[in-house]
Structures are given as C-alpha cells and as structure tokens.
Amino acid sequence: MDDKINLAEKLERLDRPYVPGIVGFLNDYKIIVVKVRGEFTWHKHDETDDFFLVLRGRMTIQLRDRNVELEAGELFVVPRGVEHCPKADEEAEVLLIEPRDTINTGDAGGDLTAEPVEL
Amino acid sequence: MDDKINLAEKLERLDRPYVPGIVGFLNDYKIIVVKVRGEFTWHKHDETDDFFLVLRGRMTIQLRDRNVELEAGELFVVPRGVEHCPKADEEAEVLLIEPRDTINTGDAGGDLTAEPVEL
Numbered sequence: 353m354d355d356k357i358n359l360a361e362k363l364e365r366l367d368r369p370y371v372p373g374i375v376g377f378l379n380d381y382k383i384i385v386v387k388v389r390g391e392f393t394w395h396k397h398d399e400t401d402d403f404f405l406v407l408r409g410r411m412t413i414q415l416r417d418r419n420v421e422l423e424a425g426e427l428f429v430v431p432r433g434v435e436h437c438p439k440a441d442e443e444a445e446v447l448l449i450e451p452r453d454t455i456n457t458g459d460a461g462g463d464l465t466a467e468p469v470e471l
Numbered sequence: 472m473d474d475k476i477n478l479a480e481k482l483e484r485l486d487r488p489y490v491p492g493i494v495g496f497l498n499d500y501k502i503i504v505v506k507v508r509g510e511f512t513w514h515k516h517d518e519t520d521d522f523f524l525v526l527r528g529r530m531t532i533q534l535r536d537r538n539v540e541l542e543a544g545e546l547f548v549v550p551r552g553v554e555h556c557p558k559a560d561e562e563a564e565v566l567l568i569e570p571r572d573t574i575n576t577g578d579a580g581g582d583l584t585a586e587p588v589e590l
Contacts, residue, residue, distance in 0.1 A: 356539050359544050359546065376548050379520050379570075383522075422475055425526065427502070
C-alpha cells in the first residue's frame with residue numbers, strides 16, 4: 353500500500369453495500385471506501401468520532417433529532433457517542449476514516465457487522 | 472463545526488496557496504483543505520504519516536526517489552519520516568488529515584510555515 357490510491361478503482365471491487373474496503377492506513381487509522389445503499393443500522397461509537405466524506409452520489413446520516421443530507425464533496429463527522437444511521441436511496445460512494453479497531457456497527461452488532469476487506 | 476462541511480465552499484475562502492484551512496476535527500486530528508500551487512518546501516514529519524487526497528486538479532508529491540502524480544479522487548499517504556515536497560503547475564485543491572499538533576512544514580521551517588486558519 354505504498355503507492356497512490358485511486359478511490360474509484362478501489363470502489364469498483366466492492367460488489368455489495370456496507371462492506372468496508374480498506375484502501376490504506378494513516379498512523380493507527382484505517383482509510384476505508386464503502387458503498388452506501390439502503391439503510392444501515394442505528395449505532396454509536398463511544399470511543400471515536402465517525403468521519404464520512406461522500407465521493408459520489410448522495411446519502412443521509414440520520415441522527416435522533418435530525419437528518420444530515422450529504423452530496424459529493426461534503427463531509428460530516430458524527431461526534432463520539434452520538435447515535436446515527438446511514439442510508440441512501442440510490443448508491444453512494446463514501447470515504448471513511450476511523451481508528452483501526454473500530455467496528456462498523458459500533459455498539460449495535462447484528463447482521464451488518466463486517467470485517468473490512470483489503471482492496 | 473457540528474454541521475456538514477462543503478469542501479468547495481470552504482476552499483473558496485482561501486485566497487493563497489499553502490495556507491491550511493481547518494474545516495473540522497476527527498478525534499485528535501484536524502481536517503484541512505489547502506490550495507496547492509507552485510512548489511512547497513522539502514520536509515518530513517517524524518511523528519506522523521501525511522495524508523493527501525486531491526479534490527480538484529492535479530498535483531505532484533515529490534519524493535527523493537520518485538514523483539507521485541495525483542489527480543482528483545486519488546490519495547497518497549507519505550509515511551512518517553519520508554522527505555517530500557508537494558507541487559502543482561496549476562492550482563489543485565487538496566484535503567489533508569493530520570494530528571492537531573502537526574506543523575505544515577514539518578522539520579523544515581521557513582517562510583511557508585503557517586498556522587492553520589479556521590474556515
């Protein structure tokens with residue numbers, strides 16, 4: 353992983369939504385691309401903020417008191433401990449950056465819990 | 472900074488290249504946008520990797536043994552301790568993510584050393 357990373361090429365290798373694909377590392381953080389389609393699961397991360405940058409398409413980060421609508425070129429950081437649930441009506445491509453030990457479903461667990469794949 | 476961040480809007484507020492503009496935080500990291508034009512300065516960060524994601528345009532990260540050419544949608548992480556020097560013939564817009572105490576010119580200092588502005 354010591355060369356440049358083309359995010360669109362990496363995303364082509366993902367064939368299912370919400371499977372996190374690791375494209376690199378920044379210190380003790382993992383750099384992830386993911387396809388967002390449909391609704392994820394309500395969860396929170398008590399130990400870390402949660403970084404979303406939309407690369408293509410649009411998505412919604414549902415919070416308990418409001419929705420954050422993101423288009424390509426927009427980012428949002430969910431503060432640690434705040435419940436949220438990502439969703440997208442049509443597929444969106446998203447960049448995530450999070451500590452290496454972060455679990456995608458946070459405290460919620462369930463069927464959508466997935467180990468990241470290395471792309 | 473608890474709302475979404477439109478990176479293009481933030482970049483419009485920067486009128487000079489190589490001035491780091493803080494748009495948010497992720498734990499103890501700062502999220503920065505910067506305009507890259509001309510040549511920066513050779514430097515390294517002994518304590519941290521250095522994350523570059525090109526949002527618009529193209530840039531070169533010169534390393535001592537090769538050049539890494541980045542276009543929009545491509546990212547590169549310079550490993551800690553590795554000397555590098557960013558440059559761009561035409562203006563590029565770039566996202567940086569780095570620990571809060573990182574100095575833009577690393578070990579090199581000099582006239583290009585700049586405190587980030589909050590955008």
